[in-house]
Amino acid sequence: MSHVVLKGITKRYAGHNALNGVDVSVEQGEMLALLGPSGCGKTTLLRCIAGLTEFDSGTLSIGGVDMTGVPVRKRPIGMVFQSYALFPNLTVRGNIAFPLTVRKQPSEERVAEMLDLVGLSELGDRLPNQLSGGQQQRVALARALSPRPEVLLLDEPLSALDAQVRHRLRDEVRRIQHQIGITTVFVTHDQAEALAISDRVAVMNAGNIEQCAPPAEIYTAPSTRFAAGFVGNRNTLELGAVNGRVTAGGAFDVEAPSERVLCMFRPEDVELSTDGPGAKAVVDVTVFLGATTRVYLHSQLNGHPASVFADISSRAAAKLAPGDEVRVRVADDHVQVFPA
Ligand code: ATP
Numbered sequence: 001m002s003h004v005v006l007k008g009i010t011k012r013y014a015g016h017n018a019l020n021g022v023d024v025s026v027e028q029g030e031m032l033a034l035l036g037p038s039g040c041g042k043t044t045l046l047r048c049i050a051g052l053t054e055f056d057s058g059t060l061s062i063g064g065v066d067m068t069g070v071p072v073r074k075r076p077i078g079m080v081f082q083s084y085a086l087f088p089n090l091t092v093r094g095n096i097a098f099p100l101t102v103r104k105q106p107s108e109e110r111v112a113e114m115l116d117l118v119g120l121s122e123l124g125d126r127l128p129n130q131l132s133g134g135q136q137q138r139v140a141l142a143r144a145l146s147p148r149p150e151v152l153l154l155d156e157p158l159s160a161l162d163a164q165v166r167h168r169l170r171d172e173v174r175r176i177q178h179q180i181g182i183t184t185v186f187v188t189h190d191q192a193e194a195l196a197i198s199d200r201v202a203v204m205n206a207g208n209i210e211q212c213a214p215p216a217e218i219y220t221a222p223s224t225r226f227a228a229g230f231v232g233n234r235n236t237l238e239l240g241a242v243n244g245r246v247t248a249g250g251a252f253d254v255e256a257p258s259e260r261v262l263c264m265f266r267p268e269d270v271e272l273s274t275d276g277p278g279a280k281a282v283v284d285v286t287v288f289l290g291a292t293t294r295v296y297l298h299s300q301l302n303g304h305p306a307s308v309f310a311d312i313s314s315r316a317a318a319k320l321a322p323g324d325e326v327r328v329r330v331a332d333d334h335v336q337v338f339p340a
């Protein structure tokens with residue numbers, strides 16, 4: 001049985017649905033990322049699990065126990081917010097001990113264990129304002145974990161941090177989650193973060209989960225047009241089909257579900273050659289990105305002008321210049337096709 005089970009969760013705010021009957025489960029020890037654009041409902045869903053927001057219909061169970069009517073403080077959850085939300089007048093140790101003190105549980109040993117887990121053993125006597133943002137978020141994580149919750153809920157915990165600290169703490173959160181094996185739901189609008197940190201990603205759009213799958217599957221086999229467009233860089237071409245197929249001037253040849261289709265493919269899946277198979281294209285500009293170079297091209301596909309970009313190794317790109325004629329090809333199974 002799944003650890004956290006949400007069925008048909010609906011939440012309506014004046015005039016619009018924030019959640020449209022969401023079904024999702026989280027397995028024991030799994031890290032699930034809720035990923036989607038601003039306003040898609042990910043925070044609302046997380047708050048429903050926490051009990052901070054009441055949903056209008058649907059059911060939620062944690063560890064097989066129905067959470068209907070169970071107040072926030074009685075739920076077996078720990079939560080970390082974007083804004084740290086530490087008690088400013090309590091030391092690091094005091095903050096981490098707080099949930100244990102409230103529960104009248106002994107804290108000394110557990111606090112030391114938590115300080116060690118988040119790598120802050122030396123800083124237990126500091127006040128929050130004597131810590132960096134990354135350190136404060138570690139304290140918030142330790143405080144959330146100290147009473148041994150069953151489920152950890154993280155609401156954009158890294159988004160207030162600068163890029164370097166964010167990346168380090170992202171990997172650290174993953175290490176800690178693995179180490180203690182806690183079931184975790186992680187809200188983020190940052191796709192790189194979601195792909196890097198989670199076992200599965202739920203891609204949300206307008207109050208619905210569009211696709212819920214492991215990161216590699218979300219990336220290579222998006223099941224909806226939204227998921228394909230939201231995660232990673234993609235070429236998108238609108239093309240007409242003939243006899244149920246799109247041939248794209250030799251660049252690829254795929255089955256078409258309708259007369260006009262959107263063909264989507266990753267820039268790293270575009271193969272460029274000077275004399276191989278494929279559609280003729282002309283290089284417009286190359287942009288050096290370090291290990292790879294992005295090559296912008298224009299082509300005629302099925303008689304229509306089409307712009308394509310490709311990410312290729314910078315070594316290969318060094319041989320290309322604007323105006324060069326090349327061949328463009330994409331393996332058929334790397335093209336996702338959706339009705340236009
Ligand atoms: P963000 O990344 O910007 O935080 P989100 O995906 O977490 O976005 P939610 O905060 O869950 O989105 O909001 C979903 C929708 O519900 C939005 O349209 C939002 O405006 C609306 N909403 C959220 N909270 C309330 C509220 N208390 N009252 C009215 N509408 C709300």
